[in-house]
Amino acid sequence: MASGPFGALVVFRRGLELGIIGIALRLPLSLPRVRERYGMDGLTKEILTALKRRTGIDFERYRRASVEHGIALRMAALQCASRVAYLTQLGYAPDECDELVRALSINVTSFFRNPIVFEILGEKILPGILERKRQSGNQEFRAWCAGCATGEEPYSLAMVLREVIERCGADFTTHIFATDINQDALLRAEAGVYAEEQLGTVRFALLKRFLPRKGRRHMVGPEIRSMVSFSHDDLTSSLLTAPTESVFGDFDVVLCRNVLIYLQRSLQIEVCERIARSLRAGGYLVLGEAEKLPSELRGGFRAVDHWSPVYQKKA
Numbered sequence: 001m002a003s004g005p006f007g008a009l010v011v012f013r014r015g016l017e018l019g020i021i022g023i024a025l026r027l028p029l030s031l032p033r034v035r036e037r038y039g040m041d042g043l044t045k046e047i048l049t050a051l052k053r054r055t056g057i058d059f060e061r062y063r064r065a066s067v068e069h070g071i072a073l074r075m076a077a078l079q080c081a082s083r084v085a086y087l088t089q090l091g092y093a094p095d096e097c098d099e100l101v102r103a104l105s106i107n108v109t110s111f112f113r114n115p116i117v118f119e120i121l122g123e124k125i126l127p128g129i130l131e132r133k134r135q136s137g138n139q140e141f142r143a144w145c146a147g148c149a150t151g152e153e154p155y156s157l158a159m160v161l162r163e164v165i166e167r168c169g170a171d172f173t174t175h176i177f178a179t180d181i182n183q184d185a186l187l188r189a190e191a192g193v194y195a196e197e198q199l200g201t202v203r204f205a206l207l208k209r210f211l212p213r214k215g216r217r218h219m220v221g222p223e224i225r226s227m228v229s230f231s232h233d234d235l236t237s238s239l240l241t242a243p244t245e246s247v248f249g250d251f252d253v254v255l256c257r258n259v260l261i262y263l264q265r266s267l268q269i270e271v272c273e274r275i276a277r278s279l280r281a282g283g284y285l286v287l288g289e290a291e292k293l294p295s296e297l298r299g300g301f302r303a304v305d306h307w308s309p310v311y312q313k314k315a
């Protein structure tokens with residue numbers, strides 16, 4: 001058997017894995033107790049329960065593969081050899097909960113992601129909404145961008161909307177409520193500063209007008225910035241229909257793209273039910289390219305386009 005400091009380390013690690021050290025230090029759960037309660041997979045569950053206790057965010061009904069991946073990333077970053085060791089870290093280092101939320105919420109995004117959807121919005125959906133509003137004397141447009149990551153999506157929507165408003169020649173008050181659970185992503189979204197290589201999908205005319213260069217980067221100009229407000233909202237929370245910032249929802253358009261793919265089906269249904277309640281009659285829901293409205297909700301919507309996941313709530 002190894003001796004010296006290395007040997008002590010091996011013994012300590014084995015002790016952690018067996019739960020003996022957990023018991024000695026009165027840690028919240030030892031490995032044997034966790035095994036007894038949930039089986040081996042229960043360690044993942046235990047980590048997510050600890051996370052929920054600290055942050056209020058429940059990742060238990062996210063897809064297992066992305067949860068396992070996020071936990072593995074954090075374990076590698078902290079050089080944790082076992083899940084029990086990681087669970088211990090999570091219990092004792094408050095910042096680790098925020099780190100785990102960051103690792104579990106995948107922020108991949110881009111300007112005009114899946115451009116055809118923005119064409120449908122700009123050519124068909126937004127002009128139709130604004131025309132109906134103009135006719136009824138309602139001058140307010142409201143949208144929710146749920147799971148907005150670092151802001152590229154709501155700013156893309158704002159640019160398209162600005163162009164449509166100018167084309168239709170009427171005056172509208174616009175509110176785009178952009179929400180996410182990842183505080184870092186929200187801070188970056190609020191700053192609205194992007195590197196050149198992040199702007200490849202933005203038309204030159206839009207770039208020049210709305211995203212002026214600032215040194216080696218580009219910054220969202222005031223015209224677009226003022227149309228979007230960012231706030232924290234957990235889509236899976238059933239307490240509120242609409243994000244608090246928006247007060248009452250009643251949205252003309254909700255973009256919830258590339259978020260549902262990370263959720264288990266039962267949670268996808270709950271999230272879509274929440275969004276459906278927040279939409280006004282005749283309002284539109286836009287999902288990600290690889291996402292579909294769960295069949296349970298299709299009775300309340302009609303598909304707008306055969307090829308794109310855009311749905312209109314029935315009146």
Ligand SMILES: C[S@@+](CC[C@H](N)C(=O)[O-])C[C@H]1O[C@@H](n2cnc3c(N)ncnc32)[C@H](O)[C@@H]1O
Nearest residue numbers: 105106109147149180181182234235236257258
């Ligand atoms: C892959 S990104 C998609 C960003 C953007 N919608 C797009 O399609 O480019 C998924 C985003 O959803 C956010 N997210 C995950 N779970 C969430 C939840 N329960 N509530 C709100 N946002 C969530 C993540 O933090 C991440 O920023």
